[in-house]
Amino acid sequence: MADGIQNGQAKRVSNAAIFAGCAVFVAGMVGAAYASVPLYRLFCQVTGYNGTTQRVEQYSDKILNKSIQVTFDANISPGLNWEFKPAKAVSPKIGETVQIEYSATNRSSKPTTGSAVFNVTPMEAGAYFNKVECFCFTEQTLQPGQSVQMPVVFFVDPELATAPETKNIKTITLSYTFYPSEPSKPVAALPEGQKAGAQKTGTQNTGVGKL
Template sequence: MSASVKQGPKGWSNTAIAIACLAFFSGMIGLAYASVPLYQLFCQVTGYGGTTQRTQQASAQVLDETINVRFDANTNGIGWEFKPKQRQVQVKIGETVQIAYEARNFGSAPSTGTATFNVTPQAAGAYFNKIECFCFTETTLGPGESLDMPVVFFIDPEIVDAPELKNIKTITLSYTFFPVDDPQPVAQSGAGADRTTTIR
C-alpha cells in the first residue's frame, strides 16, 4: 500500500507549497535589487523628485523669455570645499549655457567623490536638460588639488506650457558630493580624462 501524500490547502501538496513560497521569495529579492535602477530610470524620464534630464543635443528653439537659475553646493562626509563659481545666472529659455563649480581636496590623501543632484521646484526637473556635467562620472582629487568642473545645460522651451510652472521665475540646481569607498579605475569610469586641474 503506497504512502499517501499530505495535502495542503485546496489539495496542494507540501512540495508544491514549498516551491511556490521559494519562487515568491526569490521574486521579491529580485525586485528589491531592481527597484533602485528602475526608480532612477523613472526619475530621469519623468523628472520626478527634481531629477534633471540628460541629453546630447542643444535645444532647437530659444525663446525671448528668461529665467533665473541659482546654484547650490553641499558636501556629505567628504573633506572637500565645494562651491559654484557663480551663484546665479539669467538665461533665455532654450539657450545653452555653461557654468562651473569648483572643488578642492583639503585632505592629506587622494579622495574620490560622486555628486547627486536635483532641482527645485521639483516639477522643473523634467525641463532641466544637461549636456555635460561632472555628476556623470566620479571625481578624484589629490591632496590640496582643486578642480573647475563645468555644467552645460538648457531649459526646455516646453516649460512655458506647463501649467504648474506658469509663474516660475527661478530654478535652483543643487549638488551634494559624497565620498566613494571603492572608486572605479579611470579607464572604466572616464573620470579625469578631459579635465583641467590646477594646484593652488
C-alpha cells in the first residue's frame, strides 16, 4: 500500500515537472518570436549560417563557362500590408555579376515601414552566394500607394562548382521576407553655438569669448 502511494506521488511529481518544462519552453518560444528579427539579423551578419548569403565589396575576377539557375522568392509577414514581388529567374554563368530587382507596393492608407531578412536554399549554397548590393536589413518606408524597385547585385562564387557539398547544385533560390518595423528616429543635432561638452554637463554655451 505504501509503495502504491509513493509511486502515485512520484508520478504526480514527474507530471508536474514535465508540465513546468513545457510551460518554460512555450514561454521561451513566445519570447523568441518577438526577438526573432533582430536576433536573426545579428546572427546572420556574424556567422552567415543556415543558408544566409555573404556580403562582399568587389566582383568576382573569375567566370566559369557553366551556368546555374537562380530563382527568387518574396514573402510578407502578417501586419505589413504590402505587395512584394520577386524578380524573374535568371541563369547566369558562375562568377558572373548579375543585377535583379524586387518590387514592393504599400497597399495601406498610411506610411508604413518594413525591414527584410533573407536566406538561400539549398543551405550549402549560402556561403557561395555573394551579394554586392542588396536591401536586406535596411528600413524601407513607403507612402500610401507608393511602389519601389529594390535591386540586388550578386554573383555565385566559382568555388561552388568544385566544393564537394555544392558541386552538384543546379538551382539556388534567394528568398526575402519583409517584417513590419518602426522607422528609426533621427539623432537630434546640437543647437547652433552649443558645444558638445556643454550638452553633456547640462550647461549652455553662452558664447562668451566668441569672436
